[in-house]
Amino acid sequence: MTRGGQGLARVAVVVRAGAAPLWWLGVLATGIGLLAPGLTGRRIGVLAGAALFVLAVAVVGAVRRKRYVALAASASRAGKHDVLQDRAVTVRNWRREHRWWLLLAFLAALGSAFATPAAGGMLLAGCGVGLWLKSAWLGRRERDGDALLWVRVDWLRGGAAHPAGKQVKAYRSTGIAAGDAAPGGARRKTPTLV
Template sequence: MTRGGQGLARVACVVRAGAAPLWWLGVCAAGIGLLVPGVTGRRIGVMAGAALFVLAAAVVAYARRGRYAALARGAVRAARQDVLQDRAVTVRTWRRGHRWWLLLAFLAAVGGSFAVPAAGGMLLAGAGVGLWLKAAWLGRRERVGEALLWVRVDWLGAAGGRPAGKAVKAFRSTGVAAGDAAPGGSRRRTAALV
């Protein structure tokens, strides 16, 4: 790293990193749960799971929005010597750091199916959708403000991978063309060469 520079990870990429694993693990756990009649029966399990899906998606999507908004308002411009982390590195780092939590959540969802079939899996899937919705909300903020939001990698590590955790004191910002991810943390689409 250049002298005086900081490693920066995209906030939206960190938020979005858990969405796909939670979604797919939730879908798999719900599918496995449907094979087990459970204590309540499949119909009640699926109805409870649908309610948990909607609740989890809403709670995760709206949780800590005030903190994100406050950090975004106070974002300072990234220095020239700061190093912008690639999207793939950010996603891989987050998933590697949370793999055991993801595995435990999956096993808990499958185990819960013996009581309420599919409900735990649908809860996990709802959390994944909530993260996608939060990343989309961040993307809209980035487009309106015409600035991408970044967080220092060392602060992110100290906050346990949470971009709005207590250890994170401020966001940094760059222009919308910086980095290899579009606003919202998705892959940047490149125009086809003619």
């Protein structure tokens, strides 16, 4: 990062980074939670879990959307000396920063199974699906605007850092072909040569 360049991470990749671990930890906690009858019984636990799953998907998918829209609207073009972080590096950094939060959430979901079986795990899985839906929404915005959104890496430091948090002052934008992640943060499909 010479001459004033900054490291930039894709906004959609940062959002999407937590989706898979939350989903799989939630599925695992749900499966283990079903083994214990709990205080409420399995049927009530699963029904409560289904309601929590739907609620988590809706809340996580919708939270801070206005902030994302405002930051995207005021995004400036990335400079030629800015360094675009690879998708794998962004995902690895996010998961490393949040590993203890993920572990605590998993243990809390397991612990809740003694009261309401499967409910905590389904809530965790719903948070993962909500993040995936939010990254898909960001991907649609990126395709519509024909620009990818990036955030400075130094603003994402710390376990509570968020790509639309108070510490983020502005986004940068690049052309739709920049970086190694497609709109929405998924792996970019490479064309096959025949």
